[in-house]
Amino acid sequence: MISLIRVFGLGLVAAVLVAAAALTPVHATTSADLTPEQLNQVKTTCLSTQGAMRQLRTSDALLRVNRGQIYELMSSKLMAPFNTRLQNNSLDARAFDDTTSRYDVTLDSFRTDYQAYDQQMATALGIDCTKDPGRFYDAVVAARAKRATVHEDVQKMNGYIDSYGQLVKYLLSATAENN
Amino acid sequence: MDDEVVKTDDQPEEALSIWARHRYFVLIFSTIFVSLVLVSISMWMYYSSGAVQLDLSRPGYSSVASQVKDDEVNFTVYPSTGPVNTTTINQFQQTYDSQASNAKAVDAFGGDPLSPSALGMPGN
Numbered sequence: 594m595i596s597l598i599r600v601f602g603l604g605l606v607a608a609v610l611v612a613a614a615a616l617t618p619v620h621a622t623t624s625a626d627l628t629p630e631q632l633n634q635v636k637t638t639c640l641s642t643q644g645a646m647r648q649l650r651t652s653d654a655l656l657r658v659n660r661g662q663i664y665e666l667m668s669s670k671l672m673a674p675f676n677t678r679l680q681n682n683s684l685d686a687r688a689f690d691d692t693t694s695r696y697d698v699t700l701d702s703f704r705t706d707y708q709a710y711d712q713q714m715a716t717a718l719g720i721d722c723t724k725d726p727g728r729f730y731d732a733v734v735a736a737r738a739k740r741a742t743v744h745e746d747v748q749k750m751n752g753y754i755d756s757y758g759q760l761v762k763y764l765l766s767a768t769a770e771n772n
Numbered sequence: 773m774d775d776e777v778v779k780t781d782d783q784p785e786e787a788l789s790i791w792a793r794h795r796y797f798v799l800i801f802s803t804i805f806v807s808l809v810l811v812s813i814s815m816w817m818y819y820s821s822g823a824v825q826l827d828l829s830r831p832g833y834s835s836v837a838s839q840v841k842d843d844e845v846n847f848t849v850y851p852s853t854g855p856v857n858t859t860t861i862n863q864f865q866q867t868y869d870s871q872a873s874n875a876k877a878v879d880a881f882g883g884d885p886l887s888p889s890a891l892g893m894p895g896n
Contacts (some may be wrong), residue, residue, distance in 0.1 A: 607886045622888070631894035642891045647832070649885050655836040658826055661844070666847045667875055671868055677852035685858060687797030708822045731891065737886035744881040754872045761868060765861045772858060 600769070623734060624727035625700055632726050639722035639729055650714045653740075657707050664700055664750055672757060678723060703746035710739035751766040847871065 624632065635642075672693040679686035718734035791798075828837040840872055850864055888895040 604831055623893055627894060633854070635893055637872050638892050639774045642893060645891060646886070651833055653881070654825060654828060654833055655839055656878070656880050658828060658877065659841050660875075661826070662841070662843050663871075663875045666843060667871060670847045671864075674852035675868075678854060678860075679856060681853060682856040695807055697785045698896075704822055708825060710785060711825050730895075733886060733888075733891065734895075737854070737884070739851040740886055741884075747882075751876045754875055758865075758872055760860065763858060765858060765865060768856070768861060769858050 602655065624730040627727070627730065632730070635730050636723055636726040639726060642717055642733070643722060646714060646718060646736075648720070650711070653714075654711070657711075660747070661704070661707075664703065665753060668697055668700065673697065675761075692753055692757045692760060694737065696750060696757070699746055699749045699753065703743065706739065706742045706746055708744050710736060713739050844875075 624635075627635070672689070676686045676689045676693055679689060713732065713736040717729060717736050718730045720732055722729035788839075818827075824830070828840060848867070850867065856861060884890060
């Protein structure tokens with residue numbers, strides 16, 4: 594039963610990884626691809642763009658605090674104690690441990706990727722876009738890519754949360770069958 | 773002989789008097805220096821650890837600081853000791869599912885608000 598759970602768990606982890614790979618970002622335009630007219634357009638609208646980016650940065654910071662807290666608690670207050678409980682009862686918790694450690698690794702990536710994204714936003718907002726629209730454009734493109742990476746991390750974590758839930762469901766049905 | 777005694781006593785007295793003359797300056801300067809070093813280290817840790825991103829008391833973030841939720845209150849730690857049977861797994865599953873749906877309720881960092889079209893810039 595337990596090895597079946599492990600196989601089942603590995604299958605779920607593979608499904609999460611495949612789903613995350615499907616989220617690879619598409620090629621984005623850089624300032625080198627822009628015509629002088631387009632660069633001029635960036636220059637004329639960039640101050641309002643920076644205003645919108647400032648608002649986004651603020652709302653993302655709130656999202657980071659609130660979501661990050663929940664993601665952290667899922668691991669520390671539910672997954673880890675349940676894994677320990679399985680081990681305390683001499684049950685094979687490897688599939689659960691594996692999913693939890695993958696989740697924790699992704700949570701770490703989420704933290705560092707968000708940090709990189711926020712720093713990139715700060716860089717973009719620190720550029721005098723009326724003087725250097727090309728550099729500003731590239732900085733926005735980079736920030737967009739880094740935000741997409743943070744979103745990928747969130748998707749992966751959601752996948753692991755689902756996987757863990759499936760493992761619990763499977764364990765429940767297997768335990769009920771054995772009784 | 774007396775002259776020699778006076779000479780040897782004068783040298784440490786002279787050194788002490790230089791220290792005595794500048795001791796407040798040295799004390800203040802060294803205090804400021806140590807403070808600057810400690811503040812630099814703590815600022816470096818504040819920025820490099822990512823704590824800065826979680827600090828919504830920074831200027832510019834006060835508008836959203838009040839919207840921070842304390843989810844820790846709603847999260848009960850699942851006891852790591854006790855039996856594992858259908859009843860306990862069921863209990864865990866209920867708690868887990870409710871928190872899991874809470875965690876997935878928002879598609880965090882989804883959408884594409886930095887796309888050129890969303891920002892009114894040229895490109896794709």
